[in-house]
Amino acid sequence: MCGSPRHGTAVGFIVLLNALLLATQAAEGVSTDHLLVQLHEGAQDEAHQLATQHGFHSARKLSFGEGLFHFYPQDTSKRRSKRSARNRQRLQKDRRVKNVVEQEGFDRQKRGYRDINDIEVNMSDPLFTKQWYLINTGQADGTPGLDLNVAEAWQLGYTGKGVTVAIMDDGIDYLHPDLASNYNADASYDFSSNDPFPFPRYTDDWFNSHGTRCAGEVSAAANNNICGVGVAYNSKVAGIRMLDQPFMTDIIEASSISHMPQVIDIYSASWGPTDDGKTVDGPRELTLQAMADGVNKGRGGKGSIYVWASGDGGSYDDCNCDGYASSMWTISINSAINDGRTALYDESCSSTLASTFSNGRKRNPEAGVATTDLYGNCTLRHSGTSAAAPEAAGVFALAIEANPDLTWRDMQHLSVLTSKRNQLHDEVHQWRRNGVGLEFNHLFGYGVLDAGGMVKMSKEWKTVPERFHCIAGSIQDVHKVQSGNKVLLTINTDACQGKDNFVRYLEHVQAVVTVNASRRGDLTINMTSPMATKSLLLSRRPRDDDAKVGFDKWPFMTSHTWGEDPRGTWVMEVGFQGDEPQRGALKEWTLMLHGTQSAPYIDQIVRDYQSKLAMSKKEELEEELDEAVERSLKSLLSKNN
Known part of the structure; x- marks a missing residue:
């Protein structure tokens, strides 16, 4: 399995890699x-x-x-x-x-390619005041204060200097006057044409503007009177052109993900399997190996940071069916709109770690994401989770400048600890707290990234302890699943206590599942941790009619139990949701725990959480006492009158 950049057992790595390889389910190529x-x-x-x-x-x-x-x-x-x-x-x-x-x-699609009709920061760039996701003052009917809080990071002196972000996409217009000064030619490559010049191929509809738009969100230069400003406007941006061909191959994906890992710090990907609500697909063998090598060997052993757009399938899809977004080795990013609501195209899943921003629901021409466009132009119309992932890459670049020693796991911990609920609201999924008090949402993850909070914590951050992996248990018996009757299974685990690979504080949890159904899209899977945190591993996908393939050793992942003690009883609940009666068979559930044996900051979070609970209960008692006193006074007054 994949250990920390400096540790981990070869046997464990092979077990994990084999599980992931077996999990890949692809459409016919x-x-x-x-x-x-x-x-x-x-x-x-x-x-x-x-x-x-x-x-x-x-x-x-x-x-x-x-x-x-x-x-x-x-x-x-x-x-x-x-x-x-x-x-x-x-x-x-x-x-x-x-x-x-x-x-x-095989097929890979660009994400988010769709049309949409009190801090003092002085920038000369004409679109800066329209970049509400950087500083939200209520532009385009937005909610003031709902932004990435980049102004605080900038004021602390962090602008991405010395950090290189690669945009894996359809190319970059590196001649664009707002990108040229920050373009890293040495770290760029065109894997579609096999040459060092990842310039986008011309089309009449400008379809290949996707990568250029993403690049501007990260590294557009500041104070040059052109377009807007990148989140990390002094970072270097590399172009990896790999999407512009009629099909994708394992070689091209693996080559892109592993290109110059000692120079490139962050890889941003705004693409993935088709968001049609019926595809279950993920990385192939070479790409898995390249990604594993990246987190173990990239950046001098600190690990490459992979940022992934969670998907644009909306309520019809579930990003846990996307093996890239749901990978432990990537940071899956969803999006919110400028008033804090979910975007209509947002997919929800338990593997999403955090969120940034994309276009608004209203047809306000300034509600989109302002950034660079092809041939020296600018746009206000970038959108989708495609826009969200590069914003996150920019925030991570600020954090790496603040602390170049951050590992790929440090970045995930920082995302969990510093992301904020802010004013995000989801009409479907409520905000909840897990067993150690961390607040999360099934769609937004741990909240919107906070650049100021992340760089401040990064400056004092100590590398997280070694990571371990425990196969907590496995149920291989066949259990029939029918509409109206949910299957409940339990695994009681000591999380490998007493062994070298004991996991005391959780990071990622994987439920490797094999299940067939008369209609795969009506399946739902929930899993509850020993500390009573419920994760929705698979929601209903109404467009998925599959009756043959099902899920074969598919690793559903949750990040909702982050920091929890995994020892105790885990419960899995499998059933059907839909209008027509369905039947199926659950053939395997293997529980895989990934985490550390020590994590002092989690202990502090627990203490703070328990203190807040005690305080809130005390306040509730005081309120009840006040109400009782008030009722008594009213009663006495009424009697006297």
Whole structure:
């Protein structure tokens, strides 16, 4: 399993990786002319020659794995032909080749690509006053004070200097006058065209403006009289062009995620599997390996930070069915609009860690996210959770400048501890407190990121203790599930107490589930911790008609039990919700706990929480006493009269 950047057992890592690999459930892919080729040790210098000899344009050495190369065609947009199949067969027989794996093409979509019709900070940029998510004074019918609190971080002197954020997307207009001075060319690459120039491909509808808009949110320069200001306006931005082709491959995703991990600090991804409410999909083998390498080896062992948009499927989807957003190795970010409500496209799930902002519901032309656009232009119309993830990346860049020693896990802890409920409100899911008093919401996670609060805590932060992993228990018996009758299962665990991998303070919890149903979309799964925190692992997805695949060893994840003591009885509840009667079979529930053996700040949170509870009860008693006295006085007065 994945340990801390400096620790962890190889056996544990293999167990976790295998569980994740088994969990990947993909739609049927397409054949491509892209190959993963492993060469024998003495033949690696001949990779280019070998590729051209067998009909490929060239070969690119992969940074993950020994002797691995990407053999790619001249025209990367074409699918596999009969001729390329013959080329592959000849290549496979070449004595220099150890193994050949054809890359399957699959779908990845940009998120949020849709149209929408008292702090003193002086900026000359014309759109700055319209960037309500930076400083909200009530612009575009918004709620004053509901913002990222970047002004406090800026006033403390943190602007992202020395930090590089990579935008993994459809390219960046690096010639844009608001981005050019902060563009990191050395850390950029085009994996769609296999060259160092990730400039967006032109289309009449400007569809490839997605990455440029995201880049501006993070690193648009300040005080240059152009467009607006980035959250971390002195940070460097790298462009990783990897979305602009008719299909995605495991090689392209893994290459993007692992590109220059000692230079790039933060990777921002505003894309994922199709948000159609019926897809269950996640990263493939190479991408999982690259992501694991990133958190263990990136940034000199402190770990690469992966920021992911949680999804735009709205109430029809559940982001726990997205293996990228629900990964423990990513920070999944949802969005709120400028008055604190949920956006109509927001997906909810128990793996979301925190939120930032996106466009408003009203057709106010200034309610969108103001940022850079293609060909030197500016826009007020960036939207979706696509807009939310880069804002989070910008906040994290401020925190890293404040403390360059922060690990990938430190960033997750800081997000949990400093995010605020502020004035966020969700009509469906109530705000609740977990067993140690941390306030969370099923859609917003632990609240909206607070840049000022995060940099202040970062300055004094001590790296969190070593991380451990415990398989708390597993139920393999088949249990029939029917409409009207929920299946209740329990696992009693000591969280591996007495062993080297004892987990006392939780970070992530995974419920690895295998279940089939006559209609997968009507399934609901809840899990309750020993400290009585209930996580909705899977909500109803009304568009999911699957009756064959179900969920096969799928790792549903919750972050809601953060900081809790996992020892005791865990309860899983599986049932159906919908108009038609359904049936199914729950075949496996494996409970995996991830966390630490010591976490002093959690102890302090518990003490503070208990103190607040005691104080609130005392105030309740005093109020009851006051009311009783008032009633007695009224009674006496009425008798005297």
